[in-house]
Amino acid sequence: MGFHGFFFFFFLIGAFAVFRSVQAQDQTGFISLDCGLEKSTTYTERTINITYESDAKYIDSGETNKIKIDQTQFQQQTWSLRYFPDGQRNCYGFNLTRNRKYLIRAMFLYGNYDGRNEFPEFDLYIGPNKWTTIDIKGVSNTSMVELIHVLTADRLQVCLVKTGKTTPFISSLELRPLRNDSYVTQSGSLMREFRVYFANTTRFIRFEEDIHDRSWIPYFQTDWSQLSTNQVVKNGNFYEPPELAMRTAAVPANASVPLNIVWNLDDISAQSYIYMHFSEIQNLTTNDTRVFNITYNNGRTWFTRFSPENLQVTTIYNPAAVSSPDGKFNFSFVMTDNSTLPPLINALEVYTVVDFPLYETDQDEVDAMMKIKATYGLSSKLSWQGDPCSPQDYRWEGLNCSYPNSDAPRVTSLNLSASGLTGVITPDISELTLLTELDLSNNDLTGVIPAFLGDMKSLKLINLRGNRKLNQSIPDSLRQKSDSLTLLLDGSPDRKSSKNNNSVPAVAIAAPVAGAAVLMVIMAVFLVMRRKKRKSAGTPQPSSFATESDTGTKRTSDAMIITKERKFTYSEVLKMTNNFERVLGKGGFGTVYHGHLDDSQVAVKMLSHSSAQGYKQFKAEVELLLRVHHRNLVSLVGYCDDGDNLALIYEYMANGDLKEHLSGKRRSDALTWATRMRIAVEAAQGLEYLHNGCKPPMVHRDVKTTNILLSEQFQAKLADFGLSRSYPVEGESHISTVVAGTPGYLDPEYYRTNWLTEKSDVYSFGVALLEIITNQPVIDKNREKPHIPEWVGFMLVKGDIRNIVDPKLNGNYDTNSVWKAVELALSCVNPSSSRRPTMPHVVMELNECLAFETSRMQGSQEMYSRDSLELTAASMSEFAPGAR
Numbered sequence: 001m002g003f004h005g006f007f008f009f010f011f012l013i014g015a016f017a018v019f020r021s022v023q024a025q026d027q028t029g030f031i032s033l034d035c036g037l038e039k040s041t042t043y044t045e046r047t048i049n050i051t052y053e054s055d056a057k058y059i060d061s062g063e064t065n066k067i068k069i070d071q072t073q074f075q076q077q078t079w080s081l082r083y084f085p086d087g088q089r090n091c092y093g094f095n096l097t098r099n100r101k102y103l104i105r106a107m108f109l110y111g112n113y114d115g116r117n118e119f120p121e122f123d124l125y126i127g128p129n130k131w132t133t134i135d136i137k138g139v140s141n142t143s144m145v146e147l148i149h150v151l152t153a154d155r156l157q158v159c160l161v162k163t164g165k166t167t168p169f170i171s172s173l174e175l176r177p178l179r180n181d182s183y184v185t186q187s188g189s190l191m192r193e194f195r196v197y198f199a200n201t202t203r204f205i206r207f208e209e210d211i212h213d214r215s216w217i218p219y220f221q222t223d224w225s226q227l228s229t230n231q232v233v234k235n236g237n238f239y240e241p242p243e244l245a246m247r248t249a250a251v252p253a254n255a256s257v258p259l260n261i262v263w264n265l266d267d268i269s270a271q272s273y274i275y276m277h278f279s280e281i282q283n284l285t286t287n288d289t290r291v292f293n294i295t296y297n298n299g300r301t302w303f304t305r306f307s308p309e310n311l312q313v314t315t316i317y318n319p320a321a322v323s324s325p326d327g328k329f330n331f332s333f334v335m336t337d338n339s340t341l342p343p344l345i346n347a348l349e350v351y352t353v354v355d356f357p358l359y360e361t362d363q364d365e366v367d368a369m370m371k372i373k374a375t376y377g378l379s380s381k382l383s384w385q386g387d388p389c390s391p392q393d394y395r396w397e398g399l400n401c402s403y404p405n406s407d408a409p410r411v412t413s414l415n416l417s418a419s420g421l422t423g424v425i426t427p428d429i430s431e432l433t434l435l436t437e438l439d440l441s442n443n444d445l446t447g448v449i450p451a452f453l454g455d456m457k458s459l460k461l462i463n464l465r466g467n468r469k470l471n472q473s474i475p476d477s478l479r480q481k482s483d484s485l486t487l488l489l490d491g492s493p494d495r496k497s498s499k500n501n502n503s504v505p506a507v508a509i510a511a512p513v514a515g516a517a518v519l520m521v522i523m524a525v526f527l528v529m530r531r532k533k534r535k536s537a538g539t540p541q542p543s544s545f546a547t548e549s550d551t552g553t554k555r556t557s558d559a560m561i562i563t564k565e566r567k568f569t570y571s572e573v574l575k576m577t578n579n580f581e582r583v584l585g586k587g588g589f590g591t592v593y594h595g596h597l598d599d600s601q602v603a604v605k606m607l608s609h610s611s612a613q614g615y616k617q618f619k620a621e622v623e624l625l626l627r628v629h630h631r632n633l634v635s636l637v638g639y640c641d642d643g644d645n646l647a648l649i650y651e652y653m654a655n656g657d658l659k660e661h662l663s664g665k666r667r668s669d670a671l672t673w674a675t676r677m678r679i680a681v682e683a684a685q686g687l688e689y690l691h692n693g694c695k696p697p698m699v700h701r702d703v704k705t706t707n708i709l710l711s712e713q714f715q716a717k718l719a720d721f722g723l724s725r726s727y728p729v730e731g732e733s734h735i736s737t738v739v740a741g742t743p744g745y746l747d748p749e750y751y752r753t754n755w756l757t758e759k760s761d762v763y764s765f766g767v768a769l770l771e772i773i774t775n776q777p778v779i780d781k782n783r784e785k786p787h788i789p790e791w792v793g794f795m796l797v798k799g800d801i802r803n804i805v806d807p808k809l810n811g812n813y814d815t816n817s818v819w820k821a822v823e824l825a826l827s828c829v830n831p832s833s834s835r836r837p838t839m840p841h842v843v844m845e846l847n848e849c850l851a852f853e854t855s856r857m858q859g860s861q862e863m864y865s866r867d868s869l870e871l872t873a874a875s876m877s878e879f880a881p882g883a884r
Contacts, residue, residue, distance in 0.1 A: 027051065030213065031094065031175040036064035036080035045076050048206050050213070052077050055173065058092045060379040067111025069140055078109040078142065083169035084160055089125070089394045091159035091386035092173060098154045098363075099754045101183070103176040103212065106158070108143045108169065110136045122168035125159040127152075128390030129356035132191060134168075142171075144215070146192040147354065148183045150753060153363045155370075157386045161394070176213050180753055181832070182238040183273070183351070186320055190273055190351035193265065197245035197347040200226050210242040216347065224250040224259070227344060229281040235313045241277045245347045246313055249281055255342040259333040263350065268327030270352040275317045277347040278308040284341075291336045292343035297324055305336060308344065321353050361389040361401070362408040368431035369396070369411070375426045378419065402434060415439040417463070425450050434458050441488070442466035451475040454485075463488040566626070566638035570645040577604050594652070601652035602637050606645075618646050628694055632686030634709055634719040653717065655710035658683075662705065662775050662806075670808035673817065674857065675714065676772050677850040680821075682716035683708045684846055687765060688839035690718075691758045699756055703764035704745045704778075705771050744778035744787065749833050759833035765842065766828025773821055775806035789829040792822065817852035820845065 033055040034043075042053045062082040071079045084090040096102070104126070110119060119136040124145065132145055156175075160168035183190055196219040197205065207213035220226065226248060233246040252259045265272070280290060294302040294316070303316050329350075333343035360366070369388045378384055381397060389401035389409035400413035411432045417439045424447035425440065436458050445467040453462060454477025462478075464470060465488050472489050573595075574580070582594040584603055595602045607618050622639050629635070640647035658679060660666040671679075683703075690698040700718065707720045741747070747763035750756055767778060770788045778788050785791040795803045801818055802811065824845045830836050837845070 026211075027207075029177040031173075032077075033058065033092075033173045034077045034080060035082040035170045035172055036066070038064075043076065047075060048208070048213075050207055052172070055082060055092065058094060059090065060385065061087060061090045061382060065113040067109060067113050068115065069111045073140075074109060074142070077172040078107060078111075081109070081111075081113055081169050081171045083113070083167050084162070085167050087162075087382035087385075089159050089161050089383070089386055090168065091125075091157045093385070094156045094158075094175065096151055096154060096156050096175075098151050099180075101148065101150045101178045101180045101753075102156075103174075103178055103214065104147045104149055104156075104158065105172075105174040105176070105215075106145050106170060107172040107174075108134055108136060109171045110139055110141070110169070112139045113169070114167070118166055120166040120169060121164060122166065123161040123163050125157075125161055125386070126189070126356065127157050127159075127360050128358040128387040128394075130161075131354060133163075146215070148178065148190040148192075148351065150180070150189070152754065153360055153366065155366060159386045174213070178212055179238055179240075180755075182240075183275075184319070184752055185273060185353065188271075188353040188355040191354045193272070193350040193352055194263070195347075195349045197241075197248065198224070198226075198250035198345055199228070199245075199248035201248075205242055205244055209244045211240065214242075216242065216245050220250065223253050225253045227251055227282050229311075231281070231311055233279050233281065233311050233313060237313055237315050239275060239277065239313075239315045241313060241315075241347050246277065246279045247281060249279070249344040249346045251342045251344045255335075258335075259343050259345065261331045261333075261345070261348070263329050265324070265327040265329075265352065267352065268325065269323065270327070271321035271323050272329070273318060273321055273351045273353070274329075275315055275349040275351075276345060277349075278306070278314045278316070278344070279312060279346055280308040280310045280344075281346070282341070282344075284310070288341055289339050290341040290344065291339040293334050293336060294331065294343075295334065296329060296331045298330075302331065358390050359408045361387050362410050364431055365411050365433075368428045371428040372426060375423070375428065376416070376419065376421045381419075398439075400437075410434040412458075413437040413439075416443070418442040418466075421445055423447070425453075427452055429453075430456060432456075437461040437463075439463040440467070444468075445470045447471065448473060449475055449478070449487075451477040454478040454481055459485060461486045461488070465490050566636070568638050568640045568642075568647070568649065570640055570642035570647075573604060573606075573640050573642075573645070573647050573649075576602065576649070580606075595649070597637060597649070600637075601654075603650045603652050605648040605650065607647065618648065622648065628690070628698070630686055630689040630693065631715070632682045632717050633689065634717045650719070653709035653719070654712040655714060657706045657719075658708040658710060658716070658772070659705040661710070662771065670775075670806065673809055673813035674850065674853045677817065677821070677846060677853055679708065679710070679714070679716040680769055680772055681843065681846045681850055683718055683768075684765065684839060684843045686716075686718040687761055688843050691761070691839050697758065699758055700761050700764075701756070702741055702745075703761050703768060704742050705768050708768070747833070748831060757833060758839070759836045762828050762836045762839060762842065763833070765839075766825045766836075769821065769825040769828065773806065773818065773825065774804050775808065776804075789826065793826065796822070814852045814856040817849045817856070820852065821849045824849070 027050065030050070032050050032052045034052040035055045037052070037054040037056075039054050039056040042051055044051045059082070062084045064080060064082050066080050067074075067078065106124060117139065119138065121133065121135045123133050124131045126147065126149060131147055134143060134145070136143060158173060160170060162168055195214060195216055197216045198220060199218045200220040201218045203218055205216035210216065227250075228248045230247070233243050235241065235243060235246065250259065276294075282288075282290075284290070289307070291305055291307045293304050294306065296302050302318075306316070308314060333345065335342050361369075366388060373379065373381075373384055383394070383397040386394065388396045388399055389403070389411065392401075392403065395401060398415040398417075398419075399411055401409045402412050403409050412434055414429070414432065414435060414437070418441070421440065421443035423445065425445060427450065429435070429438065430452045433456070435456060437460060438453075439461075441463045443466065445464070446469045448471045449464065453459060454475060462485070464472075468490075474487065478485065478487055568576075576595040576597050577593045578595075580591075580593050584592040584594050586592070590606045593604045593606065595604045618639075622636070626636060634653065635651045637649040637651060639649065655661070656666055661671055664670075687700060687703065690700055702720055703718070707718060709717050709719045711717065741750075741760075741764065745764040745767045747760040750760040750763075767788060770776075770792055771778060774788065774792065776788055776791065779786055780788075780791075783791050785794045792804050801815065801822065804822070805813065805818055824837070824842065828836055828842065
């Protein structure tokens with residue numbers, strides 16, 4: 001008997017006659033919505049002791065009703081519902097925490113609420129991406145779907161999308177925080193296929209027995225026998241299955257035959273993650289042993305010689321997704337020859353991967369749009385729900401957006417014409433930094449035309465016509481953009497078109513006309529001001545760093561990088577590089593050129609202003625390097641922001657980068673072990689300064705051997721701070737950011753969770769240290785273990801240290817120094833950031849490595865050696881399947 005079709009079920013009150021804990025469990029972080037419940041109403045569902053609230057404050061649309069079948073058969077959260085007769089997409093919105101992992105559960109009980117006996121079918125979305133299709137099969141059937149999902153933003157939208165003639169509805173919606181170190185995937189989110197515990201009973205398990213409120217369904221087969229215990233089963237692993245589920249287990253009734261579990265997936269292409277929970281709950285005698293092998297799908301090995309721990313939970317899972325060509329999974333648990341007892345299993349969870357390929361709109365712009373929506377009371381706009389730009393078919397009315405291939409959508413046009421806007425023009429509009437067109441015409445706006453509109457670099461058209469109460473004085477910041485911006489006010493001409501007049505400038509400011517005389521005065525004043533401005537201008541002033549406001553004070557948004565002594569014009573850059581005569585290197589940012597400034601050599605990194613991401617990194621690097629000073633960080637001599645020409649001018653590092661020296665590109669002789677350790681110490685000191693010496697602290701985000709530069713005296717300095725970010729202070733543990741870095745060096749925990757901490761740099765440094773030790777590629781697909789941390793661990797298990805050290809060293813090194821460096825590097829690349837050392841500890845350990853080697857070279861080496869390195873499972877990448 002298989003699982004296929006088993007989990008379409010009723011949520012009856014009788015099914016929840018479960019064991020109760022004496023002490024009530026904490027519901028902190030739970031969001032439990034009874035959809036359609038009267039506003040501001042709460043109650044506690046007695047069968048699971050969960051407090052439910054109305055969904056009214058989480059959604060702006062929909063109507064409410066109640067089921068028209070016997071309510072007493074069902075839990076109270078299914079009695080009422082919210083349905084959506086209007087609009088194609090209706091969304092719930094939650095303010096949560098980015099990078100937190102949540103269990104999201106939605107329940108649907110049709111109950112013939114509309115009296116039509118028409119079974120609805122519609123889609124359920126998470127943000128811009130489809131989660132699943134809800135297909136109601138009967139009046140009394142309860143459909144429940146669950147998703148384990150890591151939030152990519154501080155907001156979560158759960159949307160119901162109409163796909164046919166029937167009306168979407170929802171009975172309850174629940175969010176439960178989970179541990180971020182559980183249910184880890186290589187990609188995508190996890191949709192529950194089934195979650196069972198093996199017991200011959202009718203009890204469903206939820207909260208309070210499961211502290212995470214996962215729903216566990218009992219399952220048993222006729223060819224099985226049940227084991228059970230009343231003893232405490234200790235649960236200390238990441239998954240924390242409920243003790244009640246772990247107190248029972250299934251074994252084959254005939255101990256000599258395997259225990260088989262079979263299930264089918266409807267989607268045969270689906271990728272699966274499988275979690276098996278085991279505990280030995282039988283009192284074993286001295287001679288009893290329970291050891292078994294687990295195979296699947298025609299004898300493929302899943303796990304060998306497994307023996308459950310006594311009254312302890314062990315979870316076996318696959319860290320990489322698996323699939324079956326026909327969607328069928330057949331698992332066999334077979335006792336080994338030396339086992340006296342048959343195999344057992346206590347509980348099982350199976351999930352399929354749901355990929356969410358569409359990017360959510362840029363978080364800052366979502367925040368801005370939500371503030372605009374709240375400021376102007378636009379909740380009545382049905383389309384203004386869910387993600388503003390994505391997917392394109394459901395973007396908010398009045399918005400146009402850009403959709404980069406590998407980045408978040410951005411708002412490029414906002415049309416709120418005739419939307420009943422009142423009050424002043426909100427400064428939140430300035431957060432839409434790629435906005436090219438803004439239409440606020442035919443509203444009741446008051447106040448003045450704000451100066452911040454002139455600071456929006458991308459803005460080409462502003463339409464403010466039809467706002468009779470708006471003071472139509474034009475601020476200087478807009479007047480100064482007369483060659484790049486059209487401003488439409490009452491009485492101004494329509495926007496000109498080059499099709500009608502080839503001599504018309506690209507864009508012109510259209511001022512209000514109050515008579516010919518007034519127009520002549522305005523134009524005269526404008527021309528005089530413009531002429532004076534041209535005469536007073538000397539070298540080009542980088543407008544992105546400093547502009548003058550109406551009051552004559554400098555704009556402060558970029559004040560940190562206003563340093564006249566370090567600012568150069570493009571003509572000065574041409575002069576110092578001799579018209580870009582000598583190329584030092586090239587990268588994704590652009591090209592680095594050799595140059596001279598006074599009597600010093602410099603390196604000039606040119607960057608195209610047309611790249612929005614590139615400019616962001618340029619600005620970040622300028623701001624960082626103007627305020628940090630350390631002997632192991634490359635110094636910034638100056639910068640250029642002159643029109644479309646952006647440049648960073650650094651001190652010149654005559655010996656290039658460390659990667660070139662390891663590879664032999666720069667020199668034929670190998671770097672000595674002492675030189676490698678000194679370079680590692682100096683690079684670590686630079687990183688330690690960023691983490692602990694900067695205010696606020698910084699995370700580099702791109703530590704690698706090509707970013708460790710060497711001076712003429714081979715002093716090591718960290719370079720390339722374009723991805724660096726400020727690190728939280730005052731007790732915060734991480735910042736949330738779009739993942740950035742270099743493949744191979746990128747912290748896998750940061751990649752999975754988007755949680756950036758200083759330990760992400762520690763991981764990257766550990767990879768670089770392994771590269772220094774081995775002179776092996778970070779990723780080599782021709783190796784048995786492509787990634788260098790895996791390869792080092794694999795080689796150490798096979799033999800001694802000489803198998804991994806760079807052969808160019810010819811054994812000329814202190815063995816203790818090498819062992820210590822390898823141990824340190826492996827601790828840095830621990831998959832769990834909490835188990836990695838801090839950079840001060842890394843610096844201390846590397847200094848000891850250097851001291852060992854210095855002593856050897858001075859002839860006073862202590863006699864000390866080791867034959868092998870003890871490796872724990874946590875010190876290496878996990879191999880499938882894993883056990884916890």
